[in-house]
Amino acid sequence: MTAAPTIPEPALAPEPAATPRPATDAARARGMVTLELAVGLLTTTLVLFGASAVVGLLITQDRAETIAVQAARHAARGDQKKLAAVKAAAPSGASVDLVTRDGWVHATVVVRRSWGAIGPVTLTATAQQPLEPGA
Incomplete structure (x- = not known):
């Protein structure tokens, strides 16, 4: 019996580095x-x-409403000194407008607020007060 030819074994590749x-x-x-x-x-x-x-x-808004009520009340009574104090107490940048018509004083307070890109917001408060006799 003849010996079978030997086949060389392939070289083993080195193991790769540890993979995560x-x-x-x-x-x-x-x-x-x-x-x-x-x-x-x-x-x-x-x-x-x-x-x-x-x-x-x-x-x-609450401050604007309070200012509108007080402004209408003092304007209806004819108390210019207190009316000036109320206008001075209005929020910064607010406009206080008074109109007397048909025996009533109408007060409007407008305040504009803005937060940069969050657009302007306009707050409006109104109040009416009847004119007092003798005012």
Whole structure:
């Protein structure tokens, strides 16, 4: 019997360097929690900013209504000194207009507010008061 010819064995290629394992579910979840927290904080900040802007507008509207009522009252009584003090107490940039017509004093207070790109907002308050006798 003749010996079978031997076939040389192929040289083994060196093992590649350790490859990173795919991220496990726990590692992915940890990254998602960070992202969700960042988005949540951003959303909360924007909501708080919007809410504070609305509260600021409500306070300004209330001040304008108070000024309109007081201005109409003092104009109807003919008290120019107190009327001047009320006009001075109006919100900054407000216009106070008084019109006397048919025995009534009509007061209108207009205030314009703006937050840059969040367009101008015009707040208007009106009040009427009948003229008092002798005023």
